[in-house]
Amino acid sequence: MDVKQMRLLDFFESPAIKLEIPPYQRVYSWTPRQCYELWLDIMRAARDNREHFSGIVIMTRESDCAEGTERLSVVDGQQRLTTMTLLLTAIARHIDAMGLADENLPSPTLIRNGLLHGDDGESPFRKLTLSRDDDATIAAVVAGTALPDSPSKHIVQNLAFFSEQMSQDNFDPIALWQGLGRLTVIACYEDNSDIAQEVFESANSKGLPLTLADMVRNYLLLEESPEEQERLYDEYWAEAAGVFDPDPGSRKLNSAITAWICIRFRTARVGNSEYVYSSFKRYIADEFEGERESVLLELRAFCHVWREQWRYHAIKKYLSRPWAVNGAATLTQRFRRQKATNPEYAEALWRKLEKVDDKW
Structure with missing residues (x-):
């Protein structure tokens, strides 16, 4: 198993990764309450100028990927990856709508093309693919197109939550971006899906839960x-x-x-x-x-x-x-x-x- 600690933005910046949520995974279920906790962690990391560990992402490498790309099946971590995708989409929209131009902020194009989309040399692709019930909604959100007839409730709710936070008078986009840059994850890459699942079960279900x-x-x-x-x-x-x-x-x-x-x-x-x-x-x-x-x-x-x-x-x-x-x-x-x-x-x-x- 290949284990790396890295900035979450560096994880998203890799141009050739395709993150896929397997069909057996539960649908996206974070609520605005969890998003608010993440928001506070990000702003606190910016304020205190310190790294904040945001979790573990466990993935298996798929062998049937095109040359030049790395197709990864997410065994654990899909909730935070999806939430980060929504947050990046919201900040790109905010920078675009407000016409913000600052050397401490990325351009909306850089966020959309560098973090939310990849490129295998032939055509751009969306980096995160969710399970069947959620994917049409996340695709529309990232592309900025009309939502499907029956959109994923939690995706729509949480995108609206982040947009509302950014509409507040005291919102500081530079602080948010600095805080995002201080989020870290432990990324675990495993070629054997059985071992990856065992790691997931050990991390999430074995032993007594903390009181x-x-x-x-x-x-x-x-x-x-x-x-x-x-x-x-x-x-x-x-x-x-x-x-x-x-x-x-x-x-x-x-x-x-x-x-x-x-x-x-x-x-x-x-x-x-x-x-x-x-x-x-x-x-x-x-x-x-x-x-x-x-x-x-x-x-x-x-x-x-x-x-x-x-x-x-x-x-x-x-x-x-x-x-x-x-x-x-x-x-x-x-x-x-x-x-x-x-x-x-x-x-x-x-x-x-x-x-x-x-x-x-």
Whole structure:
């Protein structure tokens, strides 16, 4: 297997590659939410002037390709390749429509002819061919022609999303292009399709999936020195996790982290762990200006509170506790406990509390 780490734009710039999505692959399914995460990663890479790893592309080389071309069947990575094709199409249209001419921006012709199309010496060809249900739509989008009668919903939606982002008053096309230039991928080329499939299965399905707690811990500790990682882990994380022992699968710890993120970070939405983690990561990377140790300090304090209130019916009680040390006040932190003065309300509240299981 030939494995290379390269810039994603360099991958697309190869003039002789033909990328094909096999019929057995699922249809394009990214939504605007995933596209927004990619957009933020790109703009963050430009702002921080650092590379951003955007994934692995696994391909098999097909033997029946014309001389001068390399036909590649994409085993894994079609979602991001399709999304990049849509983003490149959108930026080419934007540069064209706005009449932008800057040495830091490519021309629309260069994007269309150099990145979206290849040339085998005889005639230009579209570099990315999708599976049957999506290909007519992507072909029309790249060519700028009328969409088919039943277009792919996700392709149309995501192209519209990127176009809308570029129509914002604060959009900086140069920053977007600089960020695109900092995206990297690991490209895996394999002649044997069976081996390529085994690599795909190993990368995507073997082993235990990461929990929300795993992802948050790794993100907060990864950039520290080994000595500092050990200190922060022992002082904060081990205690935060330990208050829930026994906790197989980190179920209680994951619940505490989810509650903390959804209360602390206003844009968070309760959903699967990927949604919650995305909100957390976005806040730490783009808005938080303090030390990560203070985040661990707050999380540790919240875990002690959550351990006492391991039921969602008690949420208002722990919301009013002064556990927060970072950023804005929590949703109900401005409220103070006081004695109930309405006898009817007090009686109703007491009846509700009597129904709570004592073990909680």
